[in-house]
Amino acid sequence: MRRRKLPVRTSNASIKANDALIHALKTHQIDAIVGERHIMMVRLKQTEEELENSRDQLRALAARLQSIREDERAVIARELHDEFGQALTSMHLGLSWISHKLTPGQQPLQEKIRSLSATTTSLIRSVKNIASELRPGALDELGLVKTLKSEAREFEGYTGIQCGFKTNLAKANFDRSAAVAIFRIVQAALTNVARHAHASRVLIALVKKKDSLILTVMDNGKGITRKLISSHDSLGITGMRERALALGGTFTLTCSRSKGTILTVQIPLPRVVIGRAP
């Protein structure tokens, strides 16, 4: 039997119908696709919204946790400085007083006091370092730019890795939370460089553009793998990303064996209050 060929119609009506279908699919107005033998439920929009809500909640939670962590660090730093610092200073002064009261004949006692005094001085220095690590007081005193400069210098001092800092923000103050976030990102990035990069040079750049603030930390090390970048086990990277997202910014990490690693954080300026330094 001869099969009759069906006429192929591409009328205006069918084009309109196709357009209507595409529009309905694009605007997520479709619940189900009805096939000859099955019905496929389409819950894309709902799922997308749920996913986005869930992400927003996680980000908010992460930001809240960071904030609580910073507050707790500040409390511990203050306690350390005020309680231990004061007590150790009193002890040091006391030892010095006893030392002056000793007679030349009490040589062994004199030696013991000198040794205890040295230990106390070392403890005072340690307490100061821990307190400053817990809460970078320099951020309040010097502002972000100078603190980053000092951090770069210290990093170079204790790792031997040449560390530069560049900025076009000579006289600017940031709001506290943004400054802490940026400082912590730089700290984490430098820790990663020192631990994993095998780099000989690292450059920190903080640049204010028209509508955003861009922080870049780049090194000439061996780079890191893409797998490690997206891994949830990379807590340092996850922490940096969360801090950037909490400021409404973006976080990117690019790397290659020849060029090392480049970390870029871009924060929209209305989210970060930058004022002139007093």
Next chain:
Amino acid sequence: MKARRRGRERTATAKGATYVFRLFVAGKESNSALARGNLARFCEEHLKGRYKIEIVDVLEGALTAHKNSVLVTPTLILLKPRPKVTVLGNLSDTRQVLAALRLAGDER
């Protein structure tokens, strides 16, 4: 399986043509629920007393949908008055839907 039709019949007594709609939905899915609500609202606002809506739930049987060449839900078909019109989506774009159903400018 044969599709079960749940008709909400409100036949007109008023003058003018009776509009007969067939709305294909997928259970209580969000867009289907929106389409039901929007269609009921349009009908009450523009065709009070002279419309008939037949709801076909494709989850209870896709045969009717297949026979009517319905590929997605929600799909609204205006069966009468002729010519037949098919509108896809949740009917939330009031102006376009009313234009398609030839109801624009029929304000009362």
